[in-house]
Amino acid sequence: MTTTTTREYRCTRDAPYTAPTCEGHTDRKCRQGHYVQAASATEALQTMARDFPADVADGHGFTAHRWIGCSEVSAVEEAALDSPALPRPPHAPESCAACRAGVCQG
Numbered sequence: 001m002t003t004t005t006t007r008e009y010r011c012t013r014d015a016p017y018t019a020p021t022c023e024g025h026t027d028r029k030c031r032q033g034h035y036v037q038a039a040s041a042t043e044a045l046q047t048m049a050r051d052f053p054a055d056v057a058d059g060h061g062f063t064a065h066r067w068i069g070c071s072e073v074s075a076v077e078e079a080a081l082d083s084p085a086l087p088r089p090p091h092a093p094e095s096c097a098a099c100r101a102g103v104c105q106g
Contacts, residue, residue, distance in 0.1 A: 011036055
């Protein structure tokens with residue numbers, strides 16, 4: 001029996017935001033994300049394409065980043081997370097929008 005570990009990915013649209021004064025117009029980190037549980041970034045992107053076909057049909061897709069609590073996970077942190085011998089990266093509630101909104105699970 002194969003066990004698949006699911007991870008959380010924050011997926012954002014690649015299409016530019018239409019309002020030029022909106023922070024997310026040029027900075028993808030300011031965009032609202034959809035949080036998807038998946039075994040890989042590829043699987044998360046497939047889920048987004050299935051759930052939002054219009055974004056794929058108009059020639060845009062999505063970007064998926066590994067996510068824990070309120071923070072994007074870097075490649076180095078991801079390696080640590082995947083190694084049982086290394087500790088989980090620290091959570092930074094002071095820079096976490098979800099913590100400020102009272103909805104963080106990190």
